[in-house]
Amino acid sequence: RIVTGPNNERIIMSPSGDITYPETLIHEFVWNNSERYPNHIALECGINGQKYTFAQAKDATSYIGRSLRNIGLKKGDVVALVAPNFPDTILSFLGILSGGFTVTTVNPMYTAEEMMTQLLKANAKAVITSTSVASTALAAKRACLSHETPFIVIDDKTGSMPEGSIPFSDLITRGKSLPPVNSDTTCDDVAILPFSSGTTGLPKGVMLRHRNLVSNIMMVQSSVDIFQFPTSTFQEVVPAILPFFHIYGMNAVILPRLAFGAKIITIPKFVPEIFTDILQKNKVTALFCVPPIVLFLTASSLVKNHHFDHVHLIMSGAAPLAKTDVDRFYEKYNVDSKICQFRQGYGLTESSPVNFIELGEKYSSIGKNIASCQVRLVDVTTQKDVSTSGQTGELWIKGPHVMKGYLNDEDATKNTLTEDGWLKTGDIAYYDEDFDFYITDRLKELIKVKGFQVPPAELEALLRMHPDVEEAAVIGIPHERYGEVPKAFVVVKKSKNPMENDIKNFIKGKVSDYKQLRGGITFVDNIPKNPSGKILRSKLKQSYKP
Numbered sequence: 001r002i003v004t005g006p007n008n009e010r011i012i013m014s015p016s017g018d019i020t021y022p023e024t025l026i027h028e029f030v031w032n033n034s035e036r037y038p039n040h041i042a043l044e045c046g047i048n049g050q051k052y053t054f055a056q057a058k059d060a061t062s063y064i065g066r067s068l069r070n071i072g073l074k075k076g077d078v079v080a081l082v083a084p085n086f087p088d089t090i091l092s093f094l095g096i097l098s099g100g101f102t103v104t105t106v107n108p109m110y111t112a113e114e115m116m117t118q119l120l121k122a123n124a125k126a127v128i129t130s131t132s133v134a135s136t137a138l139a140a141k142r143a144c145l146s147h148e149t150p151f152i153v154i155d156d157k158t159g160s161m162p163e164g165s166i167p168f169s170d171l172i173t174r175g176k177s178l179p180p181v182n183s184d185t186t187c188d189d190v191a192i193l194p195f196s197s198g199t200t201g202l203p204k205g206v207m208l209r210h211r212n213l214v215s216n217i218m219m220v221q222s223s224v225d226i227f228q229f230p231t232s233t234f235q236e237v238v239p240a241i242l243p244f245f246h247i248y249g250m251n252a253v254i255l256p257r258l259a260f261g262a263k264i265i266t267i268p269k270f271v272p273e274i275f276t277d278i279l280q281k282n283k284v285t286a287l288f289c290v291p292p293i294v295l296f297l298t299a300s301s302l303v304k305n306h307h308f309d310h311v312h313l314i315m316s317g318a319a320p321l322a323k324t325d326v327d328r329f330y331e332k333y334n335v336d337s338k339i340c341q342f343r344q345g346y347g348l349t350e351s352s353p354v355n356f357i358e359l360g361e362k363y364s365s366i367g368k369n370i371a372s373c374q375v376r377l378v379d380v381t382t383q384k385d386v387s388t389s390g391q392t393g394e395l396w397i398k399g400p401h402v403m404k405g406y407l408n409d410e411d412a413t414k415n416t417l418t419e420d421g422w423l424k425t426g427d428i429a430y431y432d433e434d435f436d437f438y439i440t441d442r443l444k445e446l447i448k449v450k451g452f453q454v455p456p457a458e459l460e461a462l463l464r465m466h467p468d469v470e471e472a473a474v475i476g477i478p479h480e481r482y483g484e485v486p487k488a489f490v491v492v493k494k495s496k497n498p499m500e501n502d503i504k505n506f507i508k509g510k511v512s513d514y515k516q517l518r519g520g521i522t523f524v525d526n527i528p529k530n531p532s533g534k535i536l537r538s539k540l541k542q543s544y545k546p
């Protein structure tokens, strides 16, 4: 399992070996097998029932690409996709790629200011959104992009189509009569630009190539027996509750599941009654969760035993899963843990995303590295690889799934990717005697609220804009339901005396709901810093007593 590298690195290889993967673009890979089941449902809206078969979805993807070319976009242009989970959101994504463009997925819960930052950083040349969030997306577009920038709107049956926008459905109907796109895109071209703050600072565009996305799906497929092609009597049914804009929902759930013939039931927003109604009405076979949803499954009286009758897999990821929650699940429901299996995955945007999946019953572990995922654990102070089980170090990752780098940010890229291709995750881990890994801490600044990224630097910059604030530092503190929530430490200007609520309200309209300072604000005399001015967050964390 352990190979010594050219510089004496201790490289932990995957027990699943190495993979080969096809030289296929991700949007083609998704439909590769669809001719075997063209009339099965691929996408169904959990709210309004809109459906596409595999054949319809595949054709629509191609028509959307043609139409986007036809409205003047050029190869390599970036298109921003700002929409909750709907069938048309996924078709838009695949259509953008089939036109030879790059897609940046934007959190539809964002405020106009947050959207604007991403549109600008990604240099978006068009926006695709849906009626429920169109007014916010339009405000963002108007504030930073030219008047002519195409603004395309999916009719999600909630809200109206802003004047001057292009109806998404036109892309499909008009594209039919347009010539196919010959995009000469290669697997080394950047397919997507999801945003992540990485180990420090503000969100950055993560450049993921077609190769990264396809290889990661195959790495999971070769390591874990969790994909099942449809047969005459079986089709995987997956409610897509995790948002598509985030890499977990995108390349660990929706795209791979479609590639293996599943029916995806899209859910735009987590509403307990809607979610359980979908469990009630469909023979759901696999559930992909973040820990707060696992908690919901164990705690809500809306969830019934028979909802799990056909479920063979419950996956949790994006934040630490508590073993007690899994134990509670099996105590509450009369299901066989060998048939309805809990799995924990560990991934990050920068690695397309999956690196580890737990396959046994060590529920607090992230398990073993998947095929072709090489791992090192590097001692944070000595920068030497740790030598035994039980010792902690920073988790480093290498493989075909690792990003090209951060868009227009050489410094951040250099600090995250070594010259020989190791991705420094910013997570602290150790492994046990079986080479099962455990995440113990986060070295990086990132806060994870319900599995979503909250970069402290973003909140600190906003806090410093408050007229009474001299300095500010933000950390994550534990929260029973959300995992973590942001908490601020603030130094106020001399003779100023703002109230906690003044500052909270100042932040309120500027960032999305999940980034709000739910951990409160503590006023302090100074912020601990190292000699070069870097905030000593670990000191603040130690000083915080729940």
Ligand code: 4UV
Binding pocket: 196, 247, 248, 252, 315, 316, 317, 318, 319, 320, 321, 344, 345, 346, 347, 348, 349, 350, 353, 354, 366, 425, 426, 427, 439, 442, 448, 451, 452, 453
């Ligand atoms: O960049 P990101 O927002 O990415 C994610 C991806 C989560 C995935 C992906 C595929 C899976 O199969 C799956 O189960 C989960 O969240 O945030 C990356 C950071 O989130 C923390 C860790 O700090 C990463 O660097 N994180 C992700 N998964 C876990 C986790 C986990 N299982 N346990 C603890 N922390």
